Amino acid sequence: MAKMTMVDALNTALHEEMERDESVVVLGEDVAVDGGVFRVTEGLLEKYGEARVMDTPLAEAGIVGTSIGMAISGLRPVAEIQFSGFSYLAFQQLEAHAARMRWRSRGAYTVPMVLRTPYSGGVRALEHHSESREAYWAHTPGLKMVIPSTPRNARALLLSAIRDPDPVIFYEPKSVYRAFREEVPEEEETWPLGKAEIVREGSDITMISYGAMMRPTLEAAERLQEEDGVEAEVIDILTISPLDHETFVQSVKKTGRVVLVHEAPRSFGPGAEIVARLVEKAFWYLEAPIRRVTGYDVVIPLFAYEKAYLPSADRVLGATRETLEIES
Amino acid sequence: MPREVVDLPYQVHYLSILDEDGNLLDEDLEPDIPEERLLRLHRVMLQARRFDERMLQLQRQGRIGTFAPVKGQEAAQMGIVAPLRDSDWMVPSFREQAASLWRGQSMESFLLVYGGFYQGNEIPEGTRNLPVAVPVGTQPLHAVGLAYGIKYRGEDDLVVTFFGDGATSEGDFHEALNYAGVWKTPTIFVCQNNQWAISVPRSEQTSSKTLAQKALGQGVPALQVDGNDILAVYAAAEEAAERARAGDGPTMIECITYRLSMHTTADDPKRYRDEDEVEKWEKREPLPRFQTYLKKKGLLSDEDIAQTEEEIKAEIQEAVDAAEKRMKELEGEELTMFDHMYAEMPPYLKEQREELADELGAKEGSDG
Numbered sequence: 001m002a003k004m005t006m007v008d009a010l011n012t013a014l015h016e017e018m019e020r021d022e023s024v025v026v027l028g029e030d031v032a033v034d035g036g037v038f039r040v041t042e043g044l045l046e047k048y049g050e051a052r053v054m055d056t057p058l059a060e061a062g063i064v065g066t067s068i069g070m071a072i073s074g075l076r077p078v079a080e081i082q083f084s085g086f087s088y089l090a091f092q093q094l095e096a097h098a099a100r101m102r103w104r105s106r107g108a109y110t111v112p113m114v115l116r117t118p119y120s121g122g123v124r125a126l127e128h129h130s131e132s133r134e135a136y137w138a139h140t141p142g143l144k145m146v147i148p149s150t151p152r153n154a155r156a157l158l159l160s161a162i163r164d165p166d167p168v169i170f171y172e173p174k175s176v177y178r179a180f181r182e183e184v185p186e187e188e189e190t191w192p193l194g195k196a197e198i199v200r201e202g203s204d205i206t207m208i209s210y211g212a213m214m215r216p217t218l219e220a221a222e223r224l225q226e227e228d229g230v231e232a233e234v235i236d237i238l239t240i241s242p243l244d245h246e247t248f249v250q251s252v253k254k255t256g257r258v259v260l261v262h263e264a265p266r267s268f269g270p271g272a273e274i275v276a277r278l279v280e281k282a283f284w285y286l287e288a289p290i291r292r293v294t295g296y297d298v299v300i301p302l303f304a305y306e307k308a309y310l311p312s313a314d315r316v317l318g319a320t321r322e323t324l325e326i327e328s
Numbered sequence: 329m330p331r332e333v334v335d336l337p338y339q340v341h342y343l344s345i346l347d348e349d350g351n352l353l354d355e356d357l358e359p360d361i362p363e364e365r366l367l368r369l370h371r372v373m374l375q376a377r378r379f380d381e382r383m384l385q386l387q388r389q390g391r392i393g394t395f396a397p398v399k400g401q402e403a404a405q406m407g408i409v410a411p412l413r414d415s416d417w418m419v420p421s422f423r424e425q426a427a428s429l430w431r432g433q434s435m436e437s438f439l440l441v442y443g444g445f446y447q448g449n450e451i452p453e454g455t456r457n458l459p460v461a462v463p464v465g466t467q468p469l470h471a472v473g474l475a476y477g478i479k480y481r482g483e484d485d486l487v488v489t490f491f492g493d494g495a496t497s498e499g500d501f502h503e504a505l506n507y508a509g510v511w512k513t514p515t516i517f518v519c520q521n522n523q524w525a526i527s528v529p530r531s532e533q534t535s536s537k538t539l540a541q542k543a544l545g546q547g548v549p550a551l552q553v554d555g556n557d558i559l560a561v562y563a564a565a566e567e568a569a570e571r572a573r574a575g576d577g578p579t580m581i582e583c584i585t586y587r588l589s590m591h592t593t594a595d596d597p598k599r600y601r602d603e604d605e606v607e608k609w610e611k612r613e614p615l616p617r618f619q620t621y622l623k624k625k626g627l628l629s630d631e632d633i634a635q636t637e638e639e640i641k642a643e644i645q646e647a648v649d650a651a652e653k654r655m656k657e658l659e660g661e662e663l664t665m666f667d668h669m670y671a672e673m674p675p676y677l678k679e680q681r682e683e684l685a686d687e688l689g690a691k692e693g694s695d696g
Contacts, residue, residue, distance in 0.1 A: 025480070051480060057510055062469060062503035069419075069473020069487075072458070075480065077473075092500070096463045097470065104459045107668045108451035142669055165671035194674060242674030277676075 003181040009151035010040045010116075010172065013158040014078065016188060018048050021076065024162060027054040028063055028080030028116075037082055038118060038177055064090035064115065068098050071111040076162055081117040084171060085128030090115075091136070098167040099142030111167045114158070119147075120212040121263060121310050122175035124303040131300050132211075132264040137169040138241035138273070144168040144193055145240040149214035151182040153238065156191040164193055173212035194239045196247040202231030205324055206251040207316070208274060209261035210237040217261045219313035220320055230324060240270050245277040252278055256287035256328065259320045261311050266294040287328035293319045337547075340540045343564055344554035348612050350620025359563040361410075363627055369410055369430075369558065370622055373402045373615055374633075375640045376426035379435055380589070382644050383442065387593045391652070395442040400556070400588030402426040403614030404520045407561025408488060408581070411569055417456040417478075419471040419489040421464070423520070427490065431457055435644060439651035445658050464525075465491055465498030468517060472504050475513035475578075486514035486572040488565075494525025496539045505546035505580065514572035516565065517543065517580040520555065522587035523609075527600035543580035555583025556614040559621070588613060662688060 004012065018024045026044055028036070032055040035042030045053040056063050060081055067077035081087045087094075094115070102110045121130035138145040144166055148154035154172070161168040191197075199214070200221055209217040214236055221232040233251050237243070252258055258278060260271040271292045278290060293311045300309055345357045352358055361369075380399050386392045398405070405427035409418060418424075418431055425438060432455060440448025441460070449459045461467035471489035478485050495501050496519060508515045519539050523530045536542060543550035549571075553560040561583055568579035586609035590597050597606075622628035666673065666681040673681070 054511075057503070057506050059503040059506065061500050062472075062507050065466065065469025065500060065504065066473035066476060066507050069470035069475070070477050070480075071473070072470065073417075073474045073477025075477050092463060092466055093469065096466060097461070102670070103668045104446070104449055105668075106446065106450045109458065110671070144670075242670070242676065245676065 002184055002186065004151045004184045005178045005181055006148070006151045006154045006172070007038060007040055007177045009155035009184050010158055011042055012184065013155045014041060014044060015047070017159055017162045018044060018052065023074060024076045024078060025052045025054070025070065026078045026080070027056050027067065029056060029058055029082050031055060031080050036080060038174065040116070040172070041080065060086055060089035061093050064093040064098065067113045067115075068093060068101065068111050071113040071167075072101065072109045077113045078162055079113060079115050081115060083129050084117040084119040084133060085131050087115070087117055094137070094143065094167070094169070095140050099140050102166065103142060110165055112165050114161045114168045114170050116158075116170045116172060118174035118177070119171040120173040120175045121300050121306050122212065124306075127302060130306065132262070132295065134171055134240050134264060135269050138243075138270060142167070144242065145171070146193060146238065147171045147173065147211040147240060148238065149173065149176065149211055149236055152184050152189075153191060153197070153236075155184055156189045157193070157238065159188065160190045160193050163190070168193070171211065175212045176215070179215070191238070194242045194244055196238055196244040197236045198233060198247065198251065199236050200232065200234035202233040203254055204230045205232050205257040205259065205320060206248060206255045207232050207234045207259050207261065207320065208237065208248055209234070210240065211262075213261045213263050213311055216311055216313040216316050220316035223313070223317055224320060228321070232320065237270070243273060243277070245274075245281065248274065249278065249281045252282045253285045256285055257323050258286070258290045259293060259316065259323055260290065261293045261316055263295045263310055265297045266292055267297050269294055288323050288326035291319045291323045336544065338544050338549045340538050340544070340550060340552055342552045343560045344557050345559040345563060346554075346557045346617050346621055348617065350617040350624070352621070357563065359559055359566060361562060365410065366622060366627060369406055370618060370628060371636055371640075372430050373406055373426065373558070373618065374636055375643070376402045376406075376429050377615060378637070378640050379429070379644055380425065382648065383438070384589070384593065386439070386648070387442075392439060392442040393444055394592050394594050396423040396592045397589035398423055398425045400609065400613050401520055401522055401585050403558035403561055403618065404518075404555035404583035404585040405490065406430050407558040408490075408516070408518050408565045410562055411566045412488060413485065414454075415456065415485045417458070417471070417474050417485070417487040419458045419467050419474065419487060420460060421467060421491050421495070422460045422462050423492070424490050428457060431455065433457060435647035436651045436654065439648065440654060443651065443655050445655055447654075447658055447664075465495035465501040467491070468504035469500055469507070471515050471517075472508045472511070472513050475508070475515040476511055479511070479513055484514075484573045486516060486569060488516040488518060490518045490520060492525065493519065493521040493523065493530050493533055493539055494528065495519070496542055497533055502542070502546065505543050505548050505578070508578040509547040512575070512577035514575075515578040516568045516572060517548070517578060519580065519582045520585055521582050522585050524587055524591070524597070524601065526591045526595060529601075538582060540580055540582035548578050548580055550580035550582065552582045552584060555585030556612050556617065558614055558618050586612070
């Protein structure tokens with residue numbers, strides 16, 4: 001067991017998988033010599049050489065488009081887009097080809113690639129460096145969309161993503177990158193994609209979140225217990241798509257009350273899909289309206305006002321208390 | 329010298345071997361193509377032409393949907409793929425019927441796809457042709473990635489990708505050339521410059537003198553060929569293939585050709601181009617030129633052509649019958665739309681599949 005940051009854990013996963021499988025290659029801007037601007041790919045070039053760890057030209061569609069070809073040819077590319085705000089240059093490649101090649105070729109050609117990219121606010125960055133647009137990818141049939149929240153699950157989910165036979169968009173919460181350390185098992189560990197996790201059990205209310213927002217959500221849940229004696233069940237979605245609704249539907253059947261937390265804009269965000277599934281599958285168990293605590297439908301402000309945009313533990317706590325007060 | 333001309337490594341050559349009447353312009357340039365292959369090239373070229381005509385007829389009769397006719401561009405496609413191996417990859421755009429027929433794709437499969445059935449995209453075991461890519465200029469990047477995979481494994485296969493003049497304005501096309509140049513991948517970029525991107529002429533697509541020179545900007549050697557001269561196209565492809573297999577990286581070939589038919593069957597070219605221009609290009613079209621060449625070589629007679637026409641006619645009819653029979657059989661297979669989205673179907677997708685199955689079942693019931 002070793003205590004690691006999320007950056008260390010992701011780096012460990014990449015080392016482990018490159019060691020285990022020669023078909024794994026890493027490519028992106030500044031990922032080789034520089035080890036990535038967040039150092040997630042540090043040490044890979046030295047160990048695995050330039051044929052497997054490539055500094056690419058500065059062209060995002062090129063990173064993804066060539067990864068698609070590599071994947072069809074039998075490699076397992078792990079591509080990095082330096083910030084998710086620049087991934088839209090590759091949107092066409094992902095939507096028109098990565099997501100559809102299996103379908104279009106009726107299963108003959110597949111695209112087992114991972115696109116790693118940092119998302120989330122809270123790091124005092126420039127414009128285009130703080131946004132959360134996971135809904136774009138989750139809305140595209142054929143892609144998988146994964147967002148870890150801690151060092152341990154980041155390592156386990158990245159290993160699973162690389163081994164997955166389908167294209168996976170892997171959003172890394174950069175505000176968590178070096179925020180805290182967690183015990184990460186010495187031995188290899190994979191977590192299944194498409195499976196949410198109950199990280200805290202409780203019977204009074206269900207709190208659903210993922211990625212960077214797990215921290216304020218969990219903090220709110222702890223304070224609810226300490227200050228109000230309320231036991232919240234907290235669910236980490238982990239895989240935005242394919243969405244595991246079974247876990248949260250069962251929880252809500254038990255608690256009857258729900259608060260959803262994400263930093264992506266509210267309208268058409270992942271929360272909207274979660275609400276829809278709850279309405280379809282647990283409507284008669286609901287004891288209060290479902291509450292969304294999310295980013296607003298605005299461009300995430302530059303960092304002077306960023307705090308006011310991002311859901312905080314206080315905001316989550318307030319919304320949860322209000323939801324608990326509603327009489328059924 | 330404070331100011332001097334920078335010596336750039338490449339120039340654009342223009343290559344043509346047959347004149348408009350099918351005579352050799354320079355016997356030294358004639359590629360050494362085995363007789364059997366020359367005759368097969370003729371046969372498949374004729375087949376591509378007649379199949380194109382038949383597809384157009386079927387489309388006009390409402391028996392298949394929209395497709396992009398290949399008429400006039402057969403040499404620009406077949407001259408490229410003919411010298412390649414089966415183990416080389418082909419990454420097409422959406423008008424490569426002639427190249428695909430050469431590489432063994434069945435006529436039936438085209439009829440299925442353009443008849444609206446994705447089952448036509450099923451890939452026969454062992455073939456290395458990617459399916460049609462509709463978004464213009466996006467697929468050359470896949471060719472570079474595939475070629476990287478080949479290079480990574482130390483194999484000497486290569487990847488050829490087709491696109492048109494319009495595609496050279498797309499960003500992904502330039503990114504593909506640039507990546508191929510940096511990685512020195514075994515990739516052949518084939519531009520079928522057919523002079524028209526739907527209604528936009530080549531002159532309005534770019535102010536650059538040739539399309540080939542766009543590759544030079546990325547450090548990739550390029551040449552222009554008479555794309556209606558199958559010998560010139562073949563010779564250019566051989567040269568590019570040799571470079572690729574020797575580890576010397578990519579090449580771009582700009583085939584100067586002409587789209588004698590419409591962009592797709594949904595298009596009416598009379599709205600934007602003169603018939604005079606089409607007539608001028610009809611005189612240079614590839615099929616009679618190649619036939620004249622073969623006749624002069626003593627490999628082909630009018631009787632041979634007539635007999636081949638008869639055989640092809642029968643084969644096409646057979647393919648149409650088989651495709652229409654298959655389409656009938658595939659009616660009612662709507663639930664396959666849920667297949668191949670993921671390696672494993674997620675639970676919510678199974679639910680949606682059930683939903684449609686119930687609806688289709690109910691419909692069946694009410695019909696019965």
